[in-house]
Amino acid sequence: MSDIDREILRVLPDAATQNTWLSTPDLYRRLMTAVQDMPSLKTIHRHLARLEKDGLVEMAQQGVAWLWRKKAGANGMAAKAGAMMNFDEALALQTLKRFSSRQIPELVAESLSPLFEIAETRLRKTHNEWERKYSRWASKVAVESGGFALHYPTIDREQFGEVSRALFEERQLEIVYRPRHDTDNDRAKVVLPFGLVEVGGLVYLVAGTQGKANPTMYRLDRLSRARALLESFTYPALFSLDAYVRQQRNFDFMVENEVLLELRFVDSAGDHLLETPMSRDQKCTRNGDELFVQGTVMLSQRLRWWLRSFGPNVEVLGPASLRAELAEEAAALARIYGG
Structure with a gap:
């Protein structure tokens, strides 16, 4: 071909x-x-x-x-899969379809829709009790987010296709972006797509701009137009999306600097940190019902949101500046709820 x-x-x-x-x-x-x-x-x-x-x-x-x-199934895999797909493969595909709850997997999975349909048909055609166990398996597994459920804005599939195509083929991308402060913007700009990142249900394009040293983040649901151009660009050899996300912590919102965080938990609020540490150098000690945890973390808005989620069941012992900041917030809350 x-x-x-x-x-x-x-x-x-x-x-x-x-x-x-x-x-x-x-x-x-x-x-x-x-x-x-x-x-x-x-x-x-x-x-x-x-x-x-x-x-x-x-x-x-x-x-x-x-x-x-x-033609349906013309991509190749589906055309060959109907007669050969076994129950293990059908179950794997149906599980993938059901539990790919994030937006990026859901958007890219459209190309697999003929395979999903074949898998569903395969699981329906059972001939004995052993095969029927496969068809019942999906109803015995559930996945639930640990956070408060929000309804996130959807992403236009055609625009996602243009963005992902430009990213894959390393082409320049023309976009019209409408941020919250300029929702009527119609000015187009050309960016260089470096990567896609999904954070808390929202999908961001990380893209460079000619003449600018640092990349910019664009929320995909705020694109009113996206078009992959014919012009290619040289993907920067020194750029690492993994470093941008995990080391530089660019999605932690208003990243400041590393700090030694010292916390006191009560009522078992911090016990999950014994199995899922907040840092590589985390240390924990117990004193009766209290759990003391310390570790080096990046100070950011996301860290503050996480600390606030524990309410009165956590006390920030250090750093002193963060303790003073949260104490001031607590005082303001006391004034609001104290009438």
Whole structure:
């Protein structure tokens, strides 16, 4: 299969998930935004005819217009999987579908939808008690977030496709971004996509800008438009998304500096830290019902939110500046609730 065939299959609507068709001219216009050295319209039509002959594309005629869409399962795996998928594989796929609750896995899993359907059918066709145990397994497992459940804004699938394509192919990306303070913005800008990060249900694009030293974070749900450009860029050799997220702590919100955090917990509030430490150098001691914990952490807004979640069951012993800050907050709360 040629590169242009792969591009045609990428752009065409999938009969498995969409009830739409594309005319040859419409398909050609979409390909022009993504393919360098674009062949002629007649050449594209010849490619479509060959793909239809190979059973990968469906064709319909509406008046004098030729309409096209990708055949369900034409991506390859699904076409081969129906007869060969065993119960272990079907169960694995159904579990993946059910528990991929984060937005990025959910968005990228659309390409696997024919496989999910085959897996669901496979699990329904049971012939004995052993096979029926597979079909009941998914109803015996649940996953629940430990935080307060919020309804996060959804991300436009087409825009996500443009962003992820530009990121994968290391192309420049044109976006129109509407932050909270400028929700009517219509000015487009060109950015260099470095990575995608999901934090607490929100998905961010980490992107560079020509002439700026540091990357910028853009929330994907605030993009009103995204378009992968033909122009490529050189991905910075010294940039590490892992370091940006985990070492520089850029998603901890208003990161300040490392501090030695000293805490006193009561009523078993901090007992989970005995199994899930807050730092690599964490030390814990007990004194009756009190648990004393200390460790080196990054001072940030996220750390403050975490400490506040324990209410009166935690006392910050150090650093002194953080203790004074939270004491002032507690006094303000006492004034509010004290009437």
